[in-house]
Amino acid sequence: MKRRLLPLTLVLVLVLSALTAYGQTCGIHCGTERWKIKSLTDSWVEYIDETEVSKTINWLRTRTPPASLPNSHRLIGIETMKFRVKGVVLSFKREDDKDFHVVIAQSNNHNRTMIIEFKNPECTEVCESEFMDQIVQARSDFIAKFGMPTTSFTELDDPVLVEVVGIGFFDRMHGQRGRALPSGIEIHPVLSFRVLE
Numbered sequence: 001m002k003r004r005l006l007p008l009t010l011v012l013v014l015v016l017s018a019l020t021a022y023g024q025t026c027g028i029h030c031g032t033e034r035w036k037i038k039s040l041t042d043s044w045v046e047y048i049d050e051t052e053v054s055k056t057i058n059w060l061r062t063r064t065p066p067a068s069l070p071n072s073h074r075l076i077g078i079e080t081m082k083f084r085v086k087g088v089v090l091s092f093k094r095e096d097d098k099d100f101h102v103v104i105a106q107s108n109n110h111n112r113t114m115i116i117e118f119k120n121p122e123c124t125e126v127c128e129s130e131f132m133d134q135i136v137q138a139r140s141d142f143i144a145k146f147g148m149p150t151t152s153f154t155e156l157d158d159p160v161l162v163e164v165v166g167i168g169f170f171d172r173m174h175g176q177r178g179r180a181l182p183s184g185i186e187i188h189p190v191l192s193f194r195v196l197e
Contacts, residue, residue: 030123031097037074038099038117038169038188039125040135044073047080052165054084057106057114061180066170078168083187085166086196087114088159090178094149098123100142102190103178107161114180115171116164117188118142126189134191138166141193153177165192 036042060083066075074080087104090113095101098120106112118139119126126135145160169188173179180186 027122027124027127030120034071036125039119040129040131041125042073047076048167049081052082052084057085057087058112060114060185061112061183063183063185065182065184069170069172075170078170078185081168082165083168085187086163088161089156090159091153091155092149093153094151100149113178115176115178115186116166116190117186119189131191135189138190138193145195161196163194163196164190166190
């Protein structure tokens with residue numbers, strides 16, 4: 001009887017191990033709030049229009065914020081659009097969720113700011129995104145110019161003119177530095193980063 005149980009137990013352990021491995025996702029836990037939308041892995045990611053739309057920071061700042069922000073899917077409209085935006089980098093830091101939080105402003109008015117975010121490809125969901133290669137390249141290009149951000153803000157004495165391409169995203173207002181007012185719009189995540197000067 002004991003001889004029969006041993007092979008059966010071994011098979012059961014192997015099956016459970018395989019099922020557990022199959023259900024695991026890649027990466028490490030980094031963030032929670034609207035995470036699938038931020039990482040471009042939500043169920044509505046297919047609605048993102050690949051056509052790039054050039055807009056100013058001021059145009060993005062003046063959009064009407066939504067009444068509510070769903071956690072499971074993106075909003076049709078701004079959050080399904082790919083934007084090309086020019087601005088100057090004023091400051092940046094690495095956040096607790098491992099994103100790079102970067103404040104950009106209109107080159108002719110540094111009071112008109114917005115936030116752009118670079119995802120960490122080592123995080124869960126991000127590492128499964130169909131946009132992974134673009135996310136990695138944009139983050140690498142940022143590091144090549146500015147180095148690896150620390151967890152404290154780096155302020156630039158001489159703002160740097162850049163052009164970014166990324167997906168529109170409405171963030172909850174929680175006092176974050178550089179937020180676009182009144183809309184709360186961010187470019188999150190950035191898919192392309194280029195220095196213009």
